[in-house]
Amino acid sequence: MHIKICAEVFDPWQEIQLHQHSAQNLAGKFGATSVFIGTMRDFNGGDDVKGMTLEHYPGMTEKQLGKIVAEALQQWPIINALVVHRVGDILPNEPIVLVAVWTSHRGDAFDASRYIMEALKSRAPFWKKERLQSQAERWLVKNTDGYL
Numbered sequence: 001m002h003i004k005i006c007a008e009v010f011d012p013w014q015e016i017q018l019h020q021h022s023a024q025n026l027a028g029k030f031g032a033t034s035v036f037i038g039t040m041r042d043f044n045g046g047d048d049v050k051g052m053t054l055e056h057y058p059g060m061t062e063k064q065l066g067k068i069v070a071e072a073l074q075q076w077p078i079i080n081a082l083v084v085h086r087v088g089d090i091l092p093n094e095p096i097v098l099v100a101v102w103t104s105h106r107g108d109a110f111d112a113s114r115y116i117m118e119a120l121k122s123r124a125p126f127w128k129k130e131r132l133q134s135q136a137e138r139w140l141v142k143n144t145d146g147y148l
Contacts, residue, residue, distance in 0.1 A: 005085050038097040055087065078103055
């Protein structure tokens with residue numbers, strides 16, 4: 001299991017490939033990999049968005065993400081998992097989050113990756129400030145179209 005917070009743009013497919021290569025002892029042990037990639041869009045709440053700043057609480061954020069993955073491990077027979085999350089300034093079309101889960105069967109992979117992603121969105125300590133085309137800025141108070 002690996003959790004990574006990064007301030008740089010990342011290539012989700014390269015992260016998956018690097019993670020799989022680093023866990024070569026698992027080759028042939030999994031039958032399914034479920035991948036979720038969240039990408040920044042250029043609209044929210046009916047407004048055009050030109051960028052976002054994503055802040056986190058170092059140490060606390062990684063701990064919470066680890067707890068979420070541990071909960072998933074208790075519910076599904078996960079063989080391996082990877083969570084990569086961006087912080088800092090993000091532009092439309094850049095990846096924000098990657099969740100990958102390796103299991104023996106697809107149902108477990110789908111269910112576990114969805115659980116991790118939904119828990120991350122509702123419980124991980126991240127704060128988002130959008131920069132709008134109108135030059136205004138706003139802090140989001142919830143993860144979907146909730147802003148001040």
